Amino acid sequence: VRRSEGAFVVEGTKLVTGALDAGAAIEAVFFDPAAGAVPTVTMLLQRVEDGGARVFPLGQGVLERIADTVTPQPVIAIVGTPRASLDSVGTATFLVVCVDVRDPGNAGTVIRIADAAGADGVVFCAGTVDPFNPKTVRAAAGSVLHLPIVDDVDARDVLVWLAQVGLRRLGAMPRGGTAYESVDWTVPCALVLGNEASGLPASLDGMIDDHVTIPMAGRAESLNVSSAASVLCFEARRQRNNLHPVIGSTVANEAGNRP
Amino acid sequence: VRRSEGAFVVEGTKLVTGALDAGAAIEAVFFDPAAGAVPTVTMLLQRVEDGGARVFPLGQGVLERIADTVTPQPVIAIVGTPRASLDSVGTATFLVVCVDVRDPGNAGTVIRIADAAGADGVVFCAGTVDPFNPKTVRAAAGSVLHLPIVDDVDARDVLVWLAQVGLRRLGAMPRGGTAYESVDWTVPCALVLGNEASGLPASLDGMIDDHVTIPMAGRAESLNVSSAASVLCFEARRQRNNLHPVIGSTVANEAGNRP
Numbered sequence: 001v002r003r004s005e006g007a008f009v010v011e012g013t014k015l016v017t018g019a020l021d022a023g024a025a026i027e028a029v030f031f032d033p034a035a036g037a038v039p040t041v042t043m044l045l046q047r048v049e050d051g052g053a054r055v056f057p058l059g060q061g062v063l064e065r066i067a068d069t070v071t072p073q074p075v076i077a078i079v080g081t082p083r084a085s086l087d088s089v090g091t092a093t094f095l096v097v098c099v100d101v102r103d104p105g106n107a108g109t110v111i112r113i114a115d116a117a118g119a120d121g122v123v124f125c126a127g128t129v130d131p132f133n134p135k136t137v138r139a140a141a142g143s144v145l146h147l148p149i150v151d152d153v154d155a156r157d158v159l160v161w162l163a164q165v166g167l168r169r170l171g172a173m174p175r176g177g178t179a180y181e182s183v184d185w186t187v188p189c190a191l192v193l194g195n196e197a198s199g200l201p202a203s204l205d206g207m208i209d210d211h212v213t214i215p216m217a218g219r220a221e222s223l224n225v226s227s228a229a230s231v232l233c234f235e236a237r238r239q240r241n242n243l244h245p246v247i248g249s250t251v252a253n254e255a256g257n258r259p
Numbered sequence: 260v261r262r263s264e265g266a267f268v269v270e271g272t273k274l275v276t277g278a279l280d281a282g283a284a285i286e287a288v289f290f291d292p293a294a295g296a297v298p299t300v301t302m303l304l305q306r307v308e309d310g311g312a313r314v315f316p317l318g319q320g321v322l323e324r325i326a327d328t329v330t331p332q333p334v335i336a337i338v339g340t341p342r343a344s345l346d347s348v349g350t351a352t353f354l355v356v357c358v359d360v361r362d363p364g365n366a367g368t369v370i371r372i373a374d375a376a377g378a379d380g381v382v383f384c385a386g387t388v389d390p391f392n393p394k395t396v397r398a399a400a401g402s403v404l405h406l407p408i409v410d411d412v413d414a415r416d417v418l419v420w421l422a423q424v425g426l427r428r429l430g431a432m433p434r435g436g437t438a439y440e441s442v443d444w445t446v447p448c449a450l451v452l453g454n455e456a457s458g459l460p461a462s463l464d465g466m467i468d469d470h471v472t473i474p475m476a477g478r479a480e481s482l483n484v485s486s487a488a489s490v491l492c493f494e495a496r497r498q499r500n501n502l503h504p505v506i507g508s509t510v511a512n513e514a515g516n517r518p
Contacts, residue, residue: 022478113486118476146478181497217377217496219281219405223489227372230482230489237476238440238494 008081008132010145012073013040018142020044025080026053033057035074044075053077081132084121084148086158090165092120093188094236097162098128099155099204100195101225107131108139109226110193111147115140117233118240121148123190125155159207162190169209171200172232174222177211185236196225267340267391269404271332272299277401279303284339285312292316294333303334312336340391343380343407345417349424351379352447353495356421357387358414358463359454360484366390367398368485369452370406374399376492377499380407382449384414418466421449428468430459431491433481436470444495455484 007027010019019026029048035041036057045055089095096114101107107129114122124131131140131149162169168189171177192208194200200208214223214231223231266286269278278285288307294300295316304314348354355373360366366388373381383390390399390408421428427448430436451467453459459467473482473490482490 109483109486112479113482116473116475116479116482116486141479141481141483143479181500214375214493215496215500216375220371220375220400220402222400223372223375224368224400227368227375227485227489230486231493234473234490235493235497241440241474 006081007078008137009134010077010079010137011075011134013044013075015137015142015145016048016075016077017044019077019079019145020047020051022142022145024082024145026051027078027080028053029055029075029077030058031055031076032074038074041074048077079145082145082149084150086123086150086153086161089121089123089148089150092165092167094119094185094240095121095123095162095167095190096229096233097123097125097158097190097192099125099192099200100127100198101193102129103196103225104129104133104135105139106196106224106226107133108136108141108144110229111136111140111149112143113226113229113233115143115147117237119147119233119236121150123153123158124149124151125158126152127155155204156207159192159204163207163209169207170212170232171204171208171210172228173199173211173213175213175216177213179215180212180232180235183210183212183235185239186242189236191229191232191236193225193229265340265342266337267396268393269336269338269396270334270393272303272334274396274401274404275307275334275336276303278336278338278404279306279310281401281404283341283404285310286337286339287312288314288334288336289317290314290335291333297333300333307336338404341404341408343409345382345409345412345420348380348382348407348409351424351426351449353378353444353499354380354382354421354426354449355488355492356382356384356417356449356451358384358451358459359386359457360452361388362455362484363388363392363394364398365455365483365485366392367395367400367403369488370395370399370408371402372485372488372492374402374406376496378406378492378495380409382412382417383408383410384417385411386414414463415466418451418463422466422468428466429471430463430467430469431487432458432470432472434472434475436472438474439471439491439494442469442471442494444498445501448495450488450491450495452484452488 010016048055096119111122131151137144159169166188168187169192170189171192214228269275285307307314355378370381390410396403418428425447427446428451429448430451473487
């Protein structure tokens, strides 16, 4: 339902302020009259009205039914979904692609990490949770508002498209892939993340250029998808930030070849 | 209450098997009679009995009240808490210290990451959530059972002790610290993590040897504590795994000094 509505809910003073700052299309704002005298809320409502959107007082009980948070927020905004198309990220040099991430919290954390690590966008393939699910929006902590997010696209179409626009497709897998630090993340590339439990479907193997693995030191069997995304996205950022990519990648290769 | 009981609950066939594999002190196992004919459950119960612990059939309704999961599990074990003392991790070369991590899911994910990145143990200072909280145990995915966990110790005592045993105290902070890739993680050290919202208390500043920051590329304000722990712990692992730490750290320093 939410996918077709073209709007999503942003909860709380901080995130609504972030939406305004990001120039998001705010359709309406609802607020708790009991919080109407709080200076931060008053100023926020004034900014919303100045921007041409309407503000509505709502009883606490009604606000709680709209909101998804455990702790009711004094301000809630209805924001037009800032959906991006594949074409709009066609000049990206680093994308994160979620093929089948099911947990909204994980998905939101992946968006937040991609943003913090300097990715140019995130692609949510059909099968992955809705990126504008309230839980996802909350876990993304504002990053859904300023990072291009493409969603509801077929995974196979995306993988074909990535090759066409010259992005190397690096698929995360729990074991058996190339050690992530010996992978060259400085080339235009896309990190492709699979399902929390089952990883990437084998049917996509032929459309992945290299499988990437985080070697585990302890007896832990795996990292969860957002922990893995943190390690991989920030390795990409580290390598890309490196003044001496040639020396850097040599060192990384030697490290990666260690048993 | 749980802290004084000296026992915690492990839920599900996989985690109970992990507890047996880790040689944990299993006090009792409860199972759903409806699952008593499932081969994996039958074999597991036999292993428990062979180990000298008792197994009890329990009605689904009762099991659900003991269990904490949304999806009821067919097997639940009561396991003696494998608490470690500071002295038992006195020869560690890499520890993770949680000063004030409040969310049980974050805390468990930190334990799982520390284990996967090869840390020698995790210290939960008083103020941090109970590491044997069911949600923490679940998020740690078995790592509470084989990584030494010290808990309920005073943060100041821990920081003094770290200096005494020669571990460099590296405190994570959202901004303003040394870029994490220019920090030498190959020396004996401890990553010190603060509160999700407020970070490390300023009162501990004098007991931190270096503050460490993950530079953000996007407009994201910060990473959540478990994402940050992923990046930092795996940078430590990467550097420690590196065949050529001198070249590696030179490159890292140059990278870290980039604007």
